[in-house]
Amino acid sequence: MTAASTRPRVLVLGGGFAGVGAAQKLKDADADVVLVDRHDYHTFQPLLYQLATGLLETTGVGHSLRDLLARHENTIIHKARVTSVDLDARTVGFEGLAPISYDYLVFALGAEVNFFGTAGAAEHAYPMYTLPHAVRLKNHLLERWESADRDPELVADGALNVVVVGGGPTGVETAGAIAELYRGNFAKDYRDVVEADARVTLVEAGSELFPMFKPKLREYTAKALAERTVEVRTGTAVASVSPTRVTLASGEELRAHTLVWGAGLQGSPLVQSLGLELQRGNRIGVGPELTLAGHPEVYVVGDIAAITDTKSGGPLPQLGSVALQSGEHAGETIARMIAGKTTKPFTYRDKGTMATIGRGAAVVQMLGGRTMTGLKAQLAWGTVHLALLPTNEDRAKAVVDWAGAAMTHQRVGRITVDGE
Numbered sequence: 001m002t003a004a005s006t007r008p009r010v011l012v013l014g015g016g017f018a019g020v021g022a023a024q025k026l027k028d029a030d031a032d033v034v035l036v037d038r039h040d041y042h043t044f045q046p047l048l049y050q051l052a053t054g055l056l057e058t059t060g061v062g063h064s065l066r067d068l069l070a071r072h073e074n075t076i077i078h079k080a081r082v083t084s085v086d087l088d089a090r091t092v093g094f095e096g097l098a099p100i101s102y103d104y105l106v107f108a109l110g111a112e113v114n115f116f117g118t119a120g121a122a123e124h125a126y127p128m129y130t131l132p133h134a135v136r137l138k139n140h141l142l143e144r145w146e147s148a149d150r151d152p153e154l155v156a157d158g159a160l161n162v163v164v165v166g167g168g169p170t171g172v173e174t175a176g177a178i179a180e181l182y183r184g185n186f187a188k189d190y191r192d193v194v195e196a197d198a199r200v201t202l203v204e205a206g207s208e209l210f211p212m213f214k215p216k217l218r219e220y221t222a223k224a225l226a227e228r229t230v231e232v233r234t235g236t237a238v239a240s241v242s243p244t245r246v247t248l249a250s251g252e253e254l255r256a257h258t259l260v261w262g263a264g265l266q267g268s269p270l271v272q273s274l275g276l277e278l279q280r281g282n283r284i285g286v287g288p289e290l291t292l293a294g295h296p297e298v299y300v301v302g303d304i305a306a307i308t309d310t311k312s313g314g315p316l317p318q319l320g321s322v323a324l325q326s327g328e329h330a331g332e333t334i335a336r337m338i339a340g341k342t343t344k345p346f347t348y349r350d351k352g353t354m355a356t357i358g359r360g361a362a363v364v365q366m367l368g369g370r371t372m373t374g375l376k377a378q379l380a381w382g383t384v385h386l387a388l389l390p391t392n393e394d395r396a397k398a399v400v401d402w403a404g405a406a407m408t409h410q411r412v413g414r415i416t417v418d419g420e
């Protein structure tokens, strides 16, 4: 790509499933593609909980964007934070990088944590949406156990207790994984600490966990969590958080030095500056082609977009497969337009709804209503999620990583790298 290029420029903002999906489909387009992300890596969010609990290391969850797109000769990558978007001038501003103008824009900045104004959450909670979040949680859990090892009295103060907020997939899988880390590994790692006194509590404001699943899958989930010693509290909201206490809306105070937040998402604050009418969760509404009304050159894809499902008429969920497919659609459509070919509206191919709970425990509900649980469901989860990885090399590496972790259950990542 040269500065004097006369080819159309496609600017992709965000290197998540949606942004990378778009860039993949633009590989052979007669265009200059520029992808910008605040990180130099793509985050595989569905496995953040495995990083937080030491099963995978950072490179098992974060993949170099430059590596992923190394074979795309028409593509360059910048690591920079997007600070402004001028839709009329077709220009995007960045922190520390000169503004970039575009002919086509793929807006794929994803979502960020929503604490719903819960007092103390922004300061003291441990959200689970980014790689730094997962590393921070892992380090904090290790630090609390090391402290309790030195001073066992801390256990009674709740140093090892964890409250996880959110009865959706993020909360359930994180609670399950932390309980397995505690009972399976820390129980042996810290022999002087009474591990049974360390409690993992899952709090959900709604009346049940996993409302999107059939009752029998919800029952399976409750049983699998109980087997892992996760205490479930439904119909209870968290009112406030301090470094050592979690207060519920009922006034009850839980002793816990860790509150993991897996309860809600909102579009990045940047979308509020665009002067658009936003939908629930600050998501940007798009038409059937995934473009912005009045801006056919702007594609909005992934978690940041409110995409209508052509089959149900409702909004599509914020899922990896929705993000990947919508991003791919944007990339493919732009490539076809540049080549003077016809385009078609977006349709989502539903691969089923699924979630993991722990080792060998997962639930799957297919579109036709068929369900699976246990190891079979976990394998189905693995197959669908492998497809989210961008290259065959990544898939091969993931199979080795996941199989190794599943077979040995060794949590080699449970070390703290700090100090000198």
Ligand SMILES: Cc1cc2nc3c(=O)[nH]c(=O)nc-3n(C[C@H](O)[C@H](O)[C@H](O)COP(=O)(O)OP(=O)(O)OC[C@H]3O[C@@H](n4cnc5c(N)ncnc54)[C@H](O)[C@@H]3O)c2cc1C
Pocket (backbone or CB within 6 Å): 013, 014, 015, 016, 017, 018, 019, 036, 037, 038, 039, 041, 042, 043, 044, 045, 046, 047, 048, 049, 080, 081, 082, 083, 108, 109, 110, 111, 128, 129, 130, 169, 170, 268, 270, 301, 302, 303, 304, 318, 319, 320, 321, 323, 324, 354, 355
């Ligand atoms: C813990 C967790 C578990 C999940 N589990 C599953 C699962 O099992 N199955 C499933 O299908 N889905 C799962 N999801 C949802 C799925 O990961 C998301 O739907 C998907 O990642 C959305 O992709 P995206 O590309 O829209 O956004 P993201 O993946 O969030 O990517 C957005 C990118 O934009 C970048 N960015 C954001 N703001 C800026 C800025 N201002 N400047 C520059 N760059 C910026 C970010 O660094 C990021 O790389 C899970 C999500 C979480 C958090």
